[in-house]
Amino acid sequence: MQTSIIPIKGMTCMGCVRSIKNVLEQIPGVMSTEVSLEDAQVTIQYDAAITGIDQFKQAIEEAGFEAFI
Ligand code: 9UX
Numbered sequence: 001m002q003t004s005i006i007p008i009k010g011m012t013c014m015g016c017v018r019s020i021k022n023v024l025e026q027i028p029g030v031m032s033t034e035v036s037l038e039d040a041q042v043t044i045q046y047d048a049a050i051t052g053i054d055q056f057k058q059a060i061e062e063a064g065f066e067a068f069i
Contacts, residue, residue, distance in 0.1 A: 001031065002048040006056060007041045009066040016065070023059045027051050 017035045024033045029050025034043040060067040
């Protein structure tokens with residue numbers, strides 16, 4: 001298991017937080033996420049053999065936010 005922290009731009013309310021959490025937790029290999037509105041970032045725990053930050057970035061951007069990796 002691996003943990004990555006990805007800064008995110010564009011979150012303005014708890015609805016945004018929920019959206020990001022939902023899209024990330026649908027990705028196979030993602031075990032848990034913690035999205036912080038205050039810190040503008042997400043912490044993701046995942047199986048690095050199955051998924052990774054490129055996929056996380058894509059999912060975050062498809063949801064309408066900007067991910068900095
Ligand atoms: Mo809140 Mo975020 O009403 O896109 S869900 S701003």
